[in-house]
Amino acid sequence: MTGRPREFDRDQALEKARDAFWRRGYEGTSMADLVSALGLASARIYAAFGSKEDLFREAVGLYEANEGGFATRALHEEPNVRRVIERMLRDAVEIYTRPGQPQGCMVVTAATNCAVENDAVQQWLAEHRLARTASIIERLKQAVREGELKPGTDAETLGDYYATLMHGLSVQARDGVPKKRLHDLVTVAMQALDASLSQTS
Known part of the structure; x- marks a missing residue:
């Protein structure tokens, strides 16, 4: 049976x-x-x-394998560092503001403040966020090594900046800031990278 x-x-x-x-x-x-x-x-x-x-x-x-995997896809699919960063940020805006869907990033918002008994969950999500930041920094360091970015570019600070911006986009989206304003913010944020691009890239 x-x-x-x-x-x-x-x-x-x-x-x-x-x-x-x-x-x-x-x-x-x-x-x-x-x-x-x-x-x-x-x-x-x-x-x-x-x-x-x-x-x-x-x-x-499941989230990271689908909607939340946008950053990984940008890192693996785009041919140059500028396109990686811009796609990552613009895809974040699109995913975080989808009508009829939960707003923001699940990994950013699901456990920012927790009771003591849920410390393990909070720490686990923090590790996910830190790993994403590290992957952005590593891509920027690679761009410096390969001459896409000017010698002496502070890849770590630049990576922290874009990771912080992605987290901020999540909060703004949950607060109802319109998609256009978030895309406009990305346009401004890209100027920091553009200032570091080498003339030959």
């Missing part, structure tokens, strides 16, 4: 959980909220995903 098949689509349930966490954050999303969003009893959620924290970590993984 075979086991009874699952009555729900696990991938679809994970998408619903991702959106719930994205909108309300880790602490702001209760098990009751997840029961309502997924349309499943809490026992079934635990059986399918483990703890609330396990579900959250898997939901973040």
